[in-house]
Amino acid sequence: xxxNYEVSQAEKKFIGLHLLFAVIAVxxxxxxxxxxALEHSGxxxxxxxxxxxKSYYQGLTIHGVLNAxxxxxxxxxxxxxxxxxxxxxxxxxxxxxxxxxxxxxVVGLVTAAIPILADEATVLYTFYPPMKAHWAFYLGLTxxxxxxxxxxxxxxxxxxxxxxxxxxVRTPLTTFGGLITMVMWQIATLGVAxxxxxxxxxxxLGLIEGTDPQLARTYFWFTGHPLVxxxxxxxxxxxxxxxxxxxxxxxxxxxxxxxxxxxxxxxxVPLGFHHQYVDPGVPAGWKFLHxxxxxxxxxxxxxxxxxxxxxxxxxxxxxxxxxxxxxxxxLPWGDPIVAAQLLAGILFFFGGIGGITNAxxxxxxxxxxxxxxxxxxHLTVASAVTLSFMGISxxxxxxxxxxxxxxxxxxxxxxxxxxxVGMMIFSNAMHVVGLLGAPRRTPLGLxxxxxxxxxxxxxxxxxxxxxxxxxxxxxxxxxxxTAWSKKAEPANVEVPLAESVQDPQDTPEWLDKWxxxxxGTVALLLVAYGPQLIDQISNISLTSPGFKVW
Amino acid sequence: xxEKQSMHIDxxxxxxxxxxxxxxVVFALAVTIAGFAMGIQVPSPEARVDPRTVADEGPWAEPxxxxxxxxxxxxxxxxxxxxxxxxxxxxxxxxxxxFYITSKDVQHGFKLQNTNINVMVIPGQVSKLSVKIDEPxxxxxxxxxxxxxxxxxxxxxxxxx
Ligand code: HEM
Ligand SMILES: [Cu+2]
Ligand SMILES: [Cu+2]
Numbered sequence: 001x002x003x004n005y006e007v008s009q010a011e012k013k014f015i016g017l018h019l020l021f022a023v024i025a026v027x028x029x030x031x032x033x034x035x036x037a038l039e040h041s042g043x044x045x046x047x048x049x050x051x052x053x054k055s056y057y058q059g060l061t062i063h064g065v066l067n068a069x070x071x072x073x074x075x076x077x078x079x080x081x082x083x084x085x086x087x088x089x090x091x092x093x094x095x096x097x098x099x100x101x102x103x104x105x106v107v108g109l110v111t112a113a114i115p116i117l118a119d120e121a122t123v124l125y126t127f128y129p130p131m132k133a134h135w136a137f138y139l140g141l142t143x144x145x146x147x148x149x150x151x152x153x154x155x156x157x158x159x160x161x162x163x164x165x166x167x168x169v170r171t172p173l174t175t176f177g178g179l180i181t182m183v184m185w186q187i188a189t190l191g192v193a194x195x196x197x198x199x200x201x202x203x204x205l206g207l208i209e210g211t212d213p214q215l216a217r218t219y220f221w222f223t224g225h226p227l228v229x230x231x232x233x234x235x236x237x238x239x240x241x242x243x244x245x246x247x248x249x250x251x252x253x254x255x256x257x258x259x260x261x262x263x264x265x266x267x268x269v270p271l272g273f274h275h276q277y278v279d280p281g282v283p284a285g286w287k288f289l290h291x292x293x294x295x296x297x298x299x300x301x302x303x304x305x306x307x308x309x310x311x312x313x314x315x316x317x318x319x320x321x322x323x324x325x326x327x328x329x330x331l332p333w334g335d336p337i338v339a340a341q342l343l344a345g346i347l348f349f350f351g352g353i354g355g356i357t358n359a360x361x362x363x364x365x366x367x368x369x370x371x372x373x374x375x376x377x378h379l380t381v382a383s384a385v386t387l388s389f390m391g392i393s394x395x396x397x398x399x400x401x402x403x404x405x406x407x408x409x410x411x412x413x414x415x416x417x418x419x420x421v422g423m424m425i426f427s428n429a430m431h432v433v434g435l436l437g438a439p440r441r442t443p444l445g446l447x448x449x450x451x452x453x454x455x456x457x458x459x460x461x462x463x464x465x466x467x468x469x470x471x472x473x474x475x476x477x478x479x480x481x482t483a484w485s486k487k488a489e490p491a492n493v494e495v496p497l498a499e500s501v502q503d504p505q506d507t508p509e510w511l512d513k514w515x516x517x518x519x520g521t522v523a524l525l526l527v528a529y530g531p532q533l534i535d536q537i538s539n540i541s542l543t544s545p546g547f548k549v550w
Numbered sequence: 551x552x553e554k555q556s557m558h559i560d561x562x563x564x565x566x567x568x569x570x571x572x573x574x575v576v577f578a579l580a581v582t583i584a585g586f587a588m589g590i591q592v593p594s595p596e597a598r599v600d601p602r603t604v605a606d607e608g609p610w611a612e613p614x615x616x617x618x619x620x621x622x623x624x625x626x627x628x629x630x631x632x633x634x635x636x637x638x639x640x641x642x643x644x645x646x647x648x649f650y651i652t653s654k655d656v657q658h659g660f661k662l663q664n665t666n667i668n669v670m671v672i673p674g675q676v677s678k679l680s681v682k683i684d685e686p687x688x689x690x691x692x693x694x695x696x697x698x699x700x701x702x703x704x705x706x707x708x709x710x711x
Contacts, residue, residue, distance in 0.1 A: 055699060124696055128657050130601075130673060131698075213657060213672050255558060277592050278669045280677040284594040288581075295577050302570035306563055361581045361592065365668045369659050369694035437663045439694040446702040449663075449690045502558060544601050544673045547656050549631050549698025 005089040016400040018078025022071050027476045029066030032059035037465020040444050040458045054119045056443040057550055061116055064125030068381060070109055073144060075389050076234045077151045080178035083237060084155045086495045087175030093157040101150030104143050112140025122550040126220060129211040132546030135204035138196050145189050152182035170504040170512050173257060174241035174497060180261045181233040184226060188269050191222025210542045214281035218536055221272035229268040231381050235388040239308050239341060245498035246338050247331050249315025252307050254500035255507040262517050263300035270528030277364045286532050291361040293528060301352060336412035340391025343420040344384045351379030372434025375427045383423050390475050395493050397479055403488035406481040415478060419471030426464025433457040593669050593677050601673035605654040621645040629658040629671045632700030634691060640709040646682040659694030686710045
């Protein structure tokens with residue numbers, strides 16, 4: 001630990017570049033969200049996009065890839081780089097390594113974007129074979145993932161160097177949560193790595209004739225489920241490690257926060273079959289096992305709910321809030337950074353309830369691949385995560401640029417509430433219409449089987465989506481205006497690290513030791529996935545030829 | 551580290567954890583009961599087929615409904631871009647149908663509206679599920695997985711008389 005360590009201008013610029021790409025990605029990706037929503041309510045604007053964007057599905061591919069994969073990955077690697085170096089109070093051990101990782105992600109992004117924009121990769125962000133995209137799409141995705149690994153290695157090396165300099169000291173919580181996120185991602189992405197490198201890339205290059213689509217799905221969801229925790233854990237880093245301070249209080253329990261992060265490492269990966277409950281090629285017994293494991297994630301989620309709410313209550317009471325619920329009103333709702341995260345938490349509460357439903361194996365039969373599912377994950381990734389990231393941006397951009405937010409507090413607050421209101425309408429309507437049977441990934445205006453009773457809900461999809469459109473572009477405007485303004489007031493922003501009620505040094509040492517938890521993670525993975533993976537791989541049959549169906 | 555460290559847990563939080571574990575057990579029991587006792591089914595591996603030839607030989611060369619016994623049917627359904635064959639099937643109310651569905655090209659979905667039938671259709675695999683329908687009416691089966699430009703129009707109808 002260096003005594004007066006300050007994050008350098010070069011480091012700020014490096015982190016800022018991550019943010020720049022993230023915001024560009026989400027601003028392009030989100031163009032299509034409202035178009036999809038309006039299409040659902042009967043206003044089809046796609047004819048006007050001709051000949052630049054060829055179809056609803058090309059737009060949906062862009063929406064999923066840029067928002068869910070690119071925006072998140074760039075924001076997260078940038079944000080976690082900051083929590084690593086700021087928390088450890090030391091610079092990156094090998095800054096060049098991190099730079100290599102970052103630029104590899106950028107090259108990957110461009111490589112994948114070209115075929116997507118050329119309508120040569122309209123396969124949606126799940127790219128299920130035997131739909132066959134241009135090889136550059138698979139190569140680009142691979143580079144993005146490998147680049148994020150390399151940035152992760154850079155963080156591990158930095159941590160390792162710090163650990164040698166500081167034996168026995170508890171890892172700062174935000175650093176700790178960030179490292180767990182990156183390690184979990186490392187393990188989780190082995191699934192898509194296997195899928196692309198052993199099947200899709202050689203196939204798209206013409207080296208092999210066909211694929212095994214069932215095995216490809218198993219590989220994909222090995223990564224696809226923990227992907228949601230890769231998005232969510234950085235938001236938790238902020239909820240646990242920063243929000244208590246921003247709200248005017250302290251973290252309620254340092255040790256339970258760490259315990260929850262370990263449980264997320266342990267339990268994020270070995271339950272991907274819950275996305276494959278209705279796959280014909282996965283035995284029902286394995287689905288059942290993953291259903292039970294999925295429920296166990298309920299525990300760290302409930303721990304998080306308790307600790308975050310208790311920390312907020314502590315803050316609210318310190319600010320003079322009285323009575324059973326008075327502390328809620330006493331929270332600094334006028335601060336857009338806090339309001340964004342509080343509203344994200346509220347939306348996530350609804351998302352969590354829906355998630356329990358999805359996980360329920362047989363209830364899943366009703367909602368699988370219906371509009372319920374995007375209704376659900378716009379509450380999670382597009383709210384708990386995206387709205388938190390928006391709030392984080394409101395201190396992070398000033399911190400990195402040294403310039404005050406270029407809009408009034410009121411405007412930033414309005415942005416946050418606009419997203420919240422739009423999302424409440426949108427996601428509720430999507431859930432309802434999904435329960436009634438509306439499929440997802442479908443331009444419903446073209447579907448011949450839509451009963452009249454759906455139309456009121458579909459209208460609400462369009463209304464909510466339009467409000468979200470304003471919420472999103474108010475955000476982009478705020479960030480862009482702040483970043484580019486020349487004569488802005490200088491900002492004096494610090495990274496908001498929350499203190500803990502209890503001294504972190506009193507947190508038991510087993511909560512700061514990697515090896516046992518990593519062994520546990522791998523062991524659980526082998527039990528939950530090993531036999532099925534061996535079975536599916538040894539029965540592989542690469543008989544499914546490729547199709548371009550768009 | 552001289553003093554012995556243990557995890558401090560607030561008493562409220564202890565109760566909260568107990569409650570969480572309790573709820574977890576309830577959920578797990580609910581799924582188990584629904585899955586085993588009530589016989590709600592999810593698909594399990596049925597057979598592997600060769601998607602390149604499945605439309606030319608074997609039962610999917612002539613997809614359709616076959617009566618096995620009074621009130622008992624099996625339906626071989628072939629999914630392809632962008633239609634199900636057959637497009638229409640008729641059964642009497644109160645009968646049980648077992649579907650065997652596969653695809654000759656890309657992935658599709660098969661969701662029989664207003665029933666519990668909802669399954670992925672994956673080339674090389676056979677999706678098997680049964681349903682008993684008592685209520686007469688028209689039940690659309692729609693494709694629920696993106697399968698190309700004509701995906702939104704891909705559906706068929708099961709008529710229950
Ligand atoms: C700007 C406001 C947004 C609106 C109005 C919107 C609307 C929609 C709609 C209607 C769908 C369903 C399309 C279909 O199933 O046919 C969809 C899909 C999706 N959205 Fe959004 N969205 C927005 C922002 C976001 C954000 C910020 C994220 C993530 C960070 C996101 C992630 C996704 C994903 C992953 C899908 C699924 C794509 C697929 O099925 O392949 N959306 N969105
Ligand atoms: Cu999942
Ligand atoms: Cu389809």
